[in-house]
Amino acid sequence: MNNVLVSLVSMGSLAALFAAGLAVASKKLAVETDPKIDAIEEVLPGVNCGGCGFAGCRAFAEAVASGQAPTNGCPVGGATVAKMVAAVLGVEAEEPVRKVAQVLCKGGLAEAKQRGTYDGPADCRLAHATQGGDKACSYGCLGYGSCVKACAFDAMYMSENGLPVVIEENCTACGKCVEACPRDIIILVPEEQGVHIRCRSLAKGREVRQVCSVGCIACQRCVKACPTGAIYMQDNLARINYDLCTNCRECVAVCPMKTIDWQDGKPLVLEKAAVS
């Protein structure tokens, strides 16, 4: 019993002594961090997605506080977070253009022809590396949903036709799906844009017809139809310059393959016509 008491008292007083020493030391050696960093981190979404290009929300907050990153650098938080960050710093928010992901392929199970069977793991990057998967088109969506798995915000799902669909309300333009796609089919586009040329095939028109019923055959009709010169042809593929596109939909009407499509509910952006 005596032993127990002696042990308790001796160890207890030793521990108390060290604790007191450390308490003093922690006050003396406290590292001063900018209180702004904590305040900024507080208003950030806190998912550490890395969409801003920094190693997490804390790193981004540090960069903003030291002026190395813009207040609107968080693509996830968008305008709301940019405003709050700016409020912490006491500056005007830089208005960010909200972007959303767009899938540039319409070749689902019904449209794109198969050239064989792929029974490897259901992962686009593996399928891409394994002889390019089972679809005959070597540019189109592989349909194994790596982009959907990469999405941390429940903004994507696979349709029954085997194509990824973006739920624009949830999309934060963090860019994870863009990175995940081995075929660069997904791009980030300003939200207001409603006309998209949904094909990435660089193959000649005849070859595209053989493998897909909705691919761009480079017929040039959209280029001629566009009143603002927003569409141009490069490497057998029609491309759209979103800076010039006014959502007028002339190209959608003339596209024989229905490659170009129009998303309902997007506004006409007429002021761009004046710029061009």
Added chain:
Amino acid sequence: MNLFLLFLSALLVNNFVLVRFLGICPFMGVSKDVDSAFGMGVATTFVMVVAAAVTWLIEHFILAPLGLPFLQTMAFILVIAALVQLVEMFIHKTSPGLYKAMGIFLPLITTNCAILGLAIMAVQNAYTFIQSVIFALGAGLGFTLALVLMAGIREELRFADIPEPLLGAPIAFICAGLLSLAFSGFAGLI
């Protein structure tokens, strides 16, 4: 025992890392570049020397008179843990770069068996206070020497043409083995 011989013995002949194989974890973990290896060595040496002094006092003025030898491990760990906390705060304050480079291995000095081993060995060998401190200094510098040597080799390894299966950790372990073999050459010195 001659103090100089004791120092040399702890430094080279009975090098903690390469001969006694204590503290292998930071030896492999923080030996990627010379700068952080040196910082880690200095931090560990500091903890070792202060820990040796404090544990000697505790052993001889608290544990032995009170007849509590069974509390040795716990009391020593208490000392080491408190010291490591202090060192961590100090490094965080004075050198944030070093703090980042050492990362998790800095708090892990707490569980570095080299330090506890040193404190217990000093008690077992019945060293005097001065001997304990000299022993700790030798051991700490020996630890630093081993880390810096290893870091130097690993920096060179980056440019060496290493067979693919040996890339990374395997070649580092082979180097560590060779280094240990070389240190066994000191065996007859004292």
